[in-house]
Amino acid sequence: MPRTVETAPSPKSHIKTLMRIGYTLNSAIADIIDNSIAAGSQNIDIYAPPGRKEPLISILDDGCGMDLDELTQNMRIGCKDPYAEREKGDLGRFGSGMKTASFSQARCLTVVSRKEGQPLVAARWDIDRIEEMDSWCLEVFDPAEVTQIDGLSPDFPVKCGTQLILSNLTCFDVGSHALDHDTELASRLSELRSYIALHFHRFMSGPDKRAFTINSTPIEPVDPFMTRERRYQEGPSERMRCKGGHISIKTHVLPHFKYMNAKRLEELGGADGITKNQGLYIYREKRLIIAGGWLGMKPSSQLGALARVQVDIPSSLDNDWSTDVKKASLQIPVKVKRGLKKFLADPVKRSKKVHRYRGKQEVANEFWKICEDENSQTITYQIDPDNDQLREILRNSDRETSVLLIRYLKLLAELVPINHIYEKMSERPRDVNQQNVDLSALEELIEKVIAR
Ligand SMILES: Nc1ncnc2c1ncn2[C@@H]1O[C@H](COP(=O)(O)OP(=O)(O)OP(=O)(O)O)[C@@H](O)[C@H]1O
Ligand SMILES: [Mg+2]
Structure with missing residues (x-):
């Protein structure tokens, strides 16, 4: 010895x-x-x-x-x-x-x-x-x-x-x-x-x-989930039992940037900061240790910017979670990672939905739809892409012709003479008659183009 x-x-x-x-x-x-x-x-x-x-x-x-x-x-x-x-x-x-x-x-x-x-x-x-x-x-x-x-x-x-x-x-x-x-x-x-x-x-x-x-x-508190803001969404939550204590998981989706109060937005680092800090928020005895990032469990994405997953752990799990001396980092145990993974998809999916939300859509007829977007406070009359005839034409056209057609339709929709229509509808509503559309000039044009 x-x-x-x-x-x-x-x-x-x-x-x-x-x-x-x-x-x-x-x-x-x-x-x-x-x-x-x-x-x-x-x-x-x-x-x-x-x-x-x-x-x-x-x-x-x-x-x-x-x-x-x-x-x-x-x-x-x-x-x-x-x-x-x-x-x-x-x-x-x-x-x-x-x-x-x-x-x-x-x-x-x-x-x-x-x-x-x-x-x-x-x-x-x-x-x-x-x-x-x-x-x-x-x-x-x-x-x-x-x-x-x-x-x-x-x-x-x-x-x-x-x-x-x-x-x-x-x-x-x-x-x-x-x-x-x-x-x-x-x-x-x-x-x-x-x-x-x-x-x-x-x-x-x-x-x-x-x-x-x-x-x-x-010092005024900064809530990373904006739970008191209008349009904040609370997602699924669960309490997980593990050796030595309980872990609570709660999911949150922030409101769209456009609805965020300017002060709250700035507190969380603006749109860039919010996008960068998507992910997990791990609290030990209610004190935040990890403020965002997916800790390798999934990649960050622009559309997932508003997704947050709150994880609460007691200090009795310090050993399993390898709490460091500075209380500035933790390691999620492998077993918990597996349980946690199923909670990551929902807030990300909802965040994507908030981002992709195109507004309330109303079908005017089979060719036109009306989109009201509360985000940008606009109403737009759009050509309906689901129209069967349009789809048929595109199916029978080569790529170049399809692109040209779509550009043409876009301009056609953009340049609908709305003010003129509004004026005439106010002055002489009974005289406006779209049943009288005369296509003969266009038919002549087709003949000319084909004859060339
Ligand atoms: N502000 C305070 N008021 C009363 N007691 C205190 C205070 N600060 C420290 N102590 C006492 O001193 C002890 C040592 O503090 P210290 O921060 O060094 O270690 P700890 O808090 O026990 O563990 P850790 O290293 O994880 O912080 C504490 O456990 C506590 O009993
Ligand atoms: Mg201490």
Whole structure:
């Protein structure tokens, strides 16, 4: 039996790996918000004030908070067993999100917290210090020092809550002027607002409603299915049982672009964004993880632009679904893929139908039909392609003649003298008589053409 040698990673090197797990600013803040939600917060405020020479990002909540022992324990990377069962609604899994998400964006993470009936406590990971000491040296604040922490919110909840302060930021390519950070910051915060509005939209309305703000401005939810819009279509849904929990599947079809409210359309990235983001929307404990794409289960298509399939999974299935540390990706288990496939066809078929809808069609007679298109608010008199005589002529014509004939018929229909007809029908309705159509000139023309 070989002997074992204790070879823990060097903190100085290990921290560099932890800083590069692959979070974006959006996915990092989302992972931090997960903790605030799990802590039962009703208000989650993101604050990144402009005009600071040393910018910082703060996330403040009014959840259950932590006492000093809990805080010290929870500051440890891997503080919880990823296989341990979590309470329903707990969005955590790996015991590392708060730290790794923060390290991906900032070299300094300060956590200030208060549990009900307990004093305000604080602890800090400073990567400069970890590297310098080559040790996991957590800084724990004395009660008197806590109130002096740079960035501590004046709105810190009286009863309980937690504030994360990310400072010494690495997420911006900051220039030497405060103005440079501010422009960059404003644009990143605007992207973050859209990301949170979409990924946490189910926590912004209904029974789970909580208030979210960025720099004191409320975040309004973005519903990717436009369920409240006129002409939204709800499709089939099902609850699937699988080992360890239930999966809910629900299908949606968005209204045609032409009916979408301009603001809603813009929120979802315009017609291009909506087309690109067709597909599966996978929620873990109501938090959106995958926002569109068919995950290789079917190709995207222009006509499928309006199709959406909502999949809800509990966190108890994390292992089967290979939820990643960042909560930004999942793998659908093969068995579930098979069950899910049958739900993909319906919304795509309906999306195609919405796109192809040519309007209400009324047959005027066997030669003409009247098309009323509500999309474009138009009424068009068209030559009926189903006319037997027309079909017979086309069958007996070569391709070139058929093309010429169809072009001629198109122009004939386009140029029906509608205004003139309208005028005469209003002035002398009884005198308009199409029974008197004289074809002799046309018959003469045929003779001439044949004689040539
Ligand atoms: N805002 C908060 N309020 C109260 N407790 C918190 C808060 N943030 C973190 N915690 C506590 O710290 C623990 C560690 O958080 P962390 O995000 O590192 O891991 P996790 O949430 O358990 O799992 P994951 O790595 O999947 O996010 C949490 O499980 C929770 O008990
Ligand atoms: Mg977490």
